Amino acid sequence: MNEQVLSLNVPQCINEVMKTVNMKEELCEVHDGINMSYNFIGKYIGYDMERLKIAYGEIETICLFEDYIKTITMHELGHAIDLPALEASLARTIEIFTMKKSYSKEEIFRTPALLKMLIEEDEMNLAFEITAWDNASELNEKYTLVHATDFNAIRKHSMASYHRLYQRDLQAYHQLIDEKSAK
Template identity: 45%
Template sequence: MTTIKKLIEDTLFAVGMDVEIKHEQCGINMSYNFILHYIGFDAKRIQTAMKAIKPGVTLEQYVKAFTLHELGHALDRDALFGSLTRTMEVYDIKCGYSKEERYSNPELLALLLEEHAMNLEFEETAWNNAEKLNRMYGIVEWNVFEQIKRHGLMTYQQAYQKDLKIYEKLLSAQSEIA
């Protein structure tokens, strides 16, 4: 854990940003809490997540690239705050329905797609900001950064595409009934 925290601290120092760091056992490798303005990391989850990346990516490269990504969110903090009201509305609506109901009702699934799109936009913005930081400060070798970025975005893209296919099938089934 101390190695990972040190890598995060080194990256923060290199780019001249001051963000608190917290070790959390939450199952998410790294995250940015925009409300409390800190980067959280789960050392155990980072070790697991690294196994899904192609061989040749070191722990140092992985942690530094994801730290840049979380700092990318920090640079987009105003937009994250701006989305808070809608995020809470979507959350409240989702809480009123079971997973089965959300995935069998096109209107509820459209809400999930809206949430996916919003999350994907924030992720893309954070990676774009991270790319700018990496270009300015040369923290992570470029081809490795791109590989980690693609891997990081893939999870969000796949979730969106999966739910979009379900949504399209629901709409198609509805139009056949009508």
């Protein structure tokens, strides 16, 4: 494994970013398969060391692991900055979460109204991700923690999964509507 990955004290790096940008969020190591996330209900940043290492290895652009951690940290702080919008979405998020727990994936992808809720969740997630990245970009411009080229490559890589999920669900919805119209 890359020496820089093994030698970096990730919690210390995250805390240094928060100190530099004058923000403080609780930090928790988690094992949920998500590299780093902002839990707006618990008001903490969670990080999964194993997933961070894997996600870093997936980036096509070569950058330092430390810069990857700094960038993802600024992104999660970007969510914290957007806390009022996240809190305003809670009721709808719970409705969608409940729907997803009440139906199998197969049922959701066979029912237009349910699939439309999934697309709505994708759209909400995309909007929150874009806002968090915009906020992170402002932090990076103000404090110059990571070179813009590396920052933008990490941003692009991170956003790709949200775009793919949205496109997949949207395509499934259009296909389902076409099939129902053909009957």
